[in-house]
Amino acid sequence: MDAAALSDTPGIRIEPIAAAHIDSFHDALDVIAREKKYLSMLEATPLPQTREFVMGMIAKGNPQFVATAEGEVVGWCDISRHFFPSRAHRGRLGMGILPTYRGKGLGRRLIETTLRAAQKSGFARIELDVYEDNARAIALYEKTGFAREGIVRRAACIDGRFIDAISMALLFDERGFS
Numbered sequence: 733m734d735a736a737a738l739s740d741t742p743g744i745r746i747e748p749i750a751a752a753h754i755d756s757f758h759d760a761l762d763v764i765a766r767e768k769k770y771l772s773m774l775e776a777t778p779l780p781q782t783r784e785f786v787m788g789m790i791a792k793g794n795p796q797f798v799a800t801a802e803g804e805v806v807g808w809c810d811i812s813r814h815f816f817p818s819r820a821h822r823g824r825l826g827m828g829i830l831p832t833y834r835g836k837g838l839g840r841r842l843i844e845t846t847l848r849a850a851q852k853s854g855f856a857r858i859e860l861d862v863y864e865d866n867a868r869a870i871a872l873y874e875k876t877g878f879a880r881e882g883i884v885r886r887a888a889c890i891d892g893r894f895i896d897a898i899s900m901a902l903l904f905d906e907r908g909f910s
Contacts, residue, residue: 744833744838745799747798748797749786749796751786753800754782754783755779756800757782757786757805758779760805760830761773761782762775762776763830767831768891770828770866771828794853795850797849799833799838806832807829807833807838808827808828809826809845810826811824811847811849812824822855823850823855824858825859827846829842834868835868843873847876856904856905857902857903858878860873861897861898861900862897862898864883864895864897864898873900874900878900880898881900883896883897884896884899
């Protein structure tokens with residue numbers, strides 16, 4: 733069955749990011765960053781830096797998928813391979829979904845699509861940090877095979893409030909991900 737037909741959000745497509753998505757991706761990134769709840773950044777990087785990031789991800793073959801509605805990015809999930817050769821089996825996951833599209837199964841579709849691509853690309857370990865007060869994201873990560881590995885105390889400071897983060901990881905050979 734086509735991935736676009738498997739959602740509670742009709743008309744949403746999951747597809748690899750392309751240059752044509754960059755402006756819309758940047759807009760979605762900025763909306764979510766300005767919520768000051770989920771991302772480390774508090775606003776999107778300038779558009780030229782976002783363009784450089786996306787084109788670099790594409791050039792390196794790193795998995796990066798977007799969810800689109802009527803051609804506009806409403807969510808994304810990406811995995812950046814670690815820079816050092818001794819850690820090239822590891823990747824760091826990042827994702828976000830616009831507020832009106834949350835709670836409809838889109839996050840699971842995005843993460844599963846991206847994890848399948850990462851596994852095919854030879855990643856062995858996928859890592860992430862999630863703020864400890866983000867119960868919805870923690871539940872999603874656990875459902876998709878991530879395990880808690882530790883707490884990063886005072887991982888972020890947003891508007892004068894410290895937030896701890898939970899470090900999580902998925903090891904493909906231990907989780908039986910498919």
